[in-house]
Amino acid sequence: xxxxxxxxxxxxxxIADVARAAGVSPSTASVVFSGKAPVAAATKERVxxxxxxxxYTGPDPRAxxxxxxxxxxxxxxxxxxxxxxxxxxxxxxxMDGLTDGLAELGTGVLLLRDDPSTDAAGGSxxxxxTAPIDAAVLIGxxxxxxxxxxxxxxxxxxxxxxEGDAGEGIPRIDLDNAEAATQIAQHxxxxxxxxVAVVTLPFDLRRVRGVASPERIAAITTPVTRARLDSVLxxxxxxxxxxxxxxxxxxxxxxxxxLFEDPATRPTAVIAQSDLLAAGVIRAAEEAGLRVPDxxxxxxxxxxxxxxxxxxxxxxxxxxxxxxxxxxxxAVARLLAGEQAASIRFSCTxxxxxxxxxxxxx
Amino acid sequence: xxxxxxxxxxxxxxIADVARAAGVSPSTASVVFSGKAPVAAATKERVxxxxxxxxYTGPDPRAxxxxxxxxxxxxxxxxxxxxxxxxxxxxxxxMDGLTDGLAELGTGVLLLRDDPSTDAAGGSxxxxxTAPIDAAVLIGxxxxxxxxxxxxxxxxxxxxxxEGDAGEGIPRIDLDNAEAATQIAQHxxxxxxxxVAVVTLPFDLRRVRGVASPERIAAITTPVTRARLDSVLxxxxxxxxxxxxxxxxxxxxxxxxxLFEDPATRPTAVIAQSDLLAAGVIRAAEEAGLRVPDxxxxxxxxxxxxxxxxxxxxxxxxxxxxxxxxxxxxAVARLLAGEQAASIRFSCTxxxxxxxxxxxxx
DNA sequence: TTGTACGCGTTATCAA
DNA sequence: TTGATAACGCGTACAA
Numbered sequence: 001x002x003x004x005x006x007x008x009x010x011x012x013x014x015i016a017d018v019a020r021a022a023g024v025s026p027s028t029a030s031v032v033f034s035g036k037a038p039v040a041a042a043t044k045e046r047v048x049x050x051x052x053x054x055x056y057t058g059p060d061p062r063a064x065x066x067x068x069x070x071x072x073x074x075x076x077x078x079x080x081x082x083x084x085x086x087x088x089x090x091x092x093x094x095m096d097g098l099t100d101g102l103a104e105l106g107t108g109v110l111l112l113r114d115d116p117s118t119d120a121a122g123g124s125x126x127x128x129x130t131a132p133i134d135a136a137v138l139i140g141x142x143x144x145x146x147x148x149x150x151x152x153x154x155x156x157x158x159x160x161x162x163e164g165d166a167g168e169g170i171p172r173i174d175l176d177n178a179e180a181a182t183q184i185a186q187h188x189x190x191x192x193x194x195x196v197a198v199v200t201l202p203f204d205l206r207r208v209r210g211v212a213s214p215e216r217i218a219a220i221t222t223p224v225t226r227a228r229l230d231s232v233l234x235x236x237x238x239x240x241x242x243x244x245x246x247x248x249x250x251x252x253x254x255x256x257x258x259l260f261e262d263p264a265t266r267p268t269a270v271i272a273q274s275d276l277l278a279a280g281v282i283r284a285a286e287e288a289g290l291r292v293p294d295x296x297x298x299x300x301x302x303x304x305x306x307x308x309x310x311x312x313x314x315x316x317x318x319x320x321x322x323x324x325x326x327x328x329x330x331a332v333a334r335l336l337a338g339e340q341a342a343s344i345r346f347s348c349t350x351x352x353x354x355x356x357x358x359x360x361x362x
Numbered sequence: 363x364x365x366x367x368x369x370x371x372x373x374x375x376x377i378a379d380v381a382r383a384a385g386v387s388p389s390t391a392s393v394v395f396s397g398k399a400p401v402a403a404a405t406k407e408r409v410x411x412x413x414x415x416x417x418y419t420g421p422d423p424r425a426x427x428x429x430x431x432x433x434x435x436x437x438x439x440x441x442x443x444x445x446x447x448x449x450x451x452x453x454x455x456x457m458d459g460l461t462d463g464l465a466e467l468g469t470g471v472l473l474l475r476d477d478p479s480t481d482a483a484g485g486s487x488x489x490x491x492t493a494p495i496d497a498a499v500l501i502g503x504x505x506x507x508x509x510x511x512x513x514x515x516x517x518x519x520x521x522x523x524x525e526g527d528a529g530e531g532i533p534r535i536d537l538d539n540a541e542a543a544t545q546i547a548q549h550x551x552x553x554x555x556x557x558v559a560v561v562t563l564p565f566d567l568r569r570v571r572g573v574a575s576p577e578r579i580a581a582i583t584t585p586v587t588r589a590r591l592d593s594v595l596x597x598x599x600x601x602x603x604x605x606x607x608x609x610x611x612x613x614x615x616x617x618x619x620x621l622f623e624d625p626a627t628r629p630t631a632v633i634a635q636s637d638l639l640a641a642g643v644i645r646a647a648e649e650a651g652l653r654v655p656d657x658x659x660x661x662x663x664x665x666x667x668x669x670x671x672x673x674x675x676x677x678x679x680x681x682x683x684x685x686x687x688x689x690x691x692x693a694v695a696r697l698l699a700g701e702q703a704a705s706i707r708f709s710c711t712x713x714x715x716x717x718x719x720x721x722x723x724x
Numbered sequence: 725t726t727g728t729a730c731g732c733g734t735t736a737t738c739a740a
Numbered sequence: 741t742t743g744a745t746a747a748c749g750c751g752t753a754c755a756a
Contacts, residue, residue: 376732376733376734377733377734377735378733378734388733388734388735389734389735389736389737392734392735393735396734396735398735398736421733421734421735422732422733422734424732424733424734425732425733425734425735426733426734426735427734428732428733428734428735429733429734429735429736430734430735430736
């Protein structure tokens with residue numbers, strides 16, 4: 001280790017070097033940088049001068065974090081490929097609240113996937129099992145998420161789960177999907193609609209598209225999809241169900257075309273499980289020469305600002321996506337402080353827009 | 363320090379504990395976990411059993427990283443609020459390539475902003491100056507980015523910049539914006555267009571919207587905006603220029619309405635500086651009763667898949683966004699290996715779609 | 725207000 | 741194959 005310091009490849013200065021150069025003890029120098037104790041102005045200046053001289057730019061974060069027992073980093077694990085995750089405005093909003101909340105806490109965000117590739121290949125990369133993190137937030141709930149959960153719990157790290165089923169004792173941040181979906185369904189029933197269709201989020205990781213049979217519906221594994229669908233079916237047991245491949249406008253377009261294909265059977269109202277899907281359905285309706293909401297009503301879910309929806313104001317259930325993220329951040333903060341953190345179920349706010357109206361005479 | 367280990371709040375097991383329990387030396391136990399040297403099967407098993415017994419889940423990443431001198435984490439610094447950054451499909455694509463590239467390298471991605479809030483408040487959060495990172499990738503090029511750059515360079519960490527002007531010796535990954543924009547302009551001139559308008563990306567961090575005066579154009583600070591605009595103006599010196607507030611469909615819609623407002627002066631072709639803007643312009647055109655491309659041609663830039671563009675295939679310059687990210691990842695890998703990394707300028711591929719056509723007779 | 729002493733948990737090195 | 745040893749760079753009681 002104490003090999004010859006190659007000239008030119010000189011070892012970086014440490015706080016000890018700075019202290020020596022400034023003629024103070026290492027602890028004093030340390031305090032100058034951390035500000036954890038008062039230091040005489042003159043001393044401080046001397047230390048800072050020495051630091052500048054030696055090119056010392058502050059404590060090595062690795063050593064500091066070992067000493068402190070904390071890294072100041074929280075992992076956010078996503079169940080998808082990063083690209084698709086950030087394509088979803090709801091997730092980006094949640095991430096936004098989360099990063100805000102964590103920033104207040106003073107922690108950084110390490111993006112991770114639930115992919116256990118680390119174990120497989122010689123992958124030395126940080127994972128939930130090996131990253132220098134103080135806590136983790138899991139978003140979503142695939143089967144792999146459960147493995148991920150194991151890994152984190154085994155390390156004794158605090159975990160918070162957003163929109164997922166995490167089991168006992170793990171704070172969960174989610175939404176009252178059932179109630180919100182019921183409200184939308186009742187709104188449409190109140191307007192006289194009877195021939196209703198539902199465009200759903202994916203049923204599972206396979207993301208099969210198309211008209212769904214009762215068997216397929218029974219096999220839904222994604223909790224969000226199931227909750228929102230069941231509530232609608234409770235009000236409209238005969239509703240046609242079309243599953244989409246994801247929460248995207250173009251997926252809604254595809255589903256919408258399917259629904260409006262046959263004028264004889266087309267629905268008078270479509271309940272989409274996300275605003276993006278709803279936007280696609282509206283586009284499909286207009287493409288088919290149908291006016292919204294005169295000929296067909298369309299409701300969404302999420303209450304995000306859909307870029308490209310034009311003049312329409314979507315009837316939807318507004319979910320507090322940013323707040324969800326923020327709540328997760330708060331929960332992490334509490335856990336990190338050694339306190340308990342309760343699970344929180346947020347409610348949606350029904351918003352009547354311009355895309356739903358009285359059922360047309362058939 | 364060696365205070366009484368409170369019963370119940372027992373200290374986590376360390377590799378030393380495991381070694382002791384297994385009757386081996388710490389170094390042997392360490393090797394069992396790292397796999398860096400052959401270990402007798404029996405010994406290995408004994409160690410693993412001891413680890414399981416004690417609930418030891420592997421080396422503490424903090425200590426390991428102190429010892430190794432590397433954390434396995436690379437920072438990605440964005441110049442915006444995370445939400446807006448991930449709203450941009452080009453950036454998400456770039457992030458995608460980047461995360462892929464870094465994943466191969468076996469490093470995690472720490473999201474950071476260029477915001478120097480850390481210095482201001484008692485903000486203890488990780489920043490480019492304090493995070494336990496091995497390298498950094500800066501995306502974009504605000505004034506703040508330069509400060510960020512300083513901080514990282516001072517630490518002696520490798521840096522790569524995407525779409526930014528970083529100065530000497532720093533690998534830069536960017537695009538030949540000028541050539542691509544020229545190609546688009548020439549394509550339209552070849553189709554006979556003379557009355558052309560440009561809808562640009564923001565001029566600077568203020569993001570002022572509207573028709574731009576020569577003075578405002580002269581004051582553009584965003585390199586990408588400037589490069590793409592100058593090339594067009596070289597071909598169409600009289601082009602009307604409208605600046606947008608960001609790369610969004612709805613921003614394109616606003617700009618488009620402005621352009622199509624007055625039938626007497628409306629352009630026969632619009633060059634948008636991004637595909638999202640182009641999509642908004644197309645919507646504005648259709649809203650004004652204009653057919654694309656019969657009445658007005660619209661070209662974009664980026665070549666991303668715009669969700670919600672319907673049937674149109676945009677005429678655009680396809681940029682290798684994912685490859686850019688990947689290249690940045692590769693550059694980081696090279697730098698981390700102690701090698702040189704060259705700057706790379708990617709080229710766009712001109713793609714003629716269905717949104718541009720011959721200039722209509724005026 | 726400053727200095728001393730020690731340990732945070734690993735891992736590279738080298739010798740056995 | 742295994743073991744002893746020495747850093748890695750810092751923060752913080754505690755004493756002065």
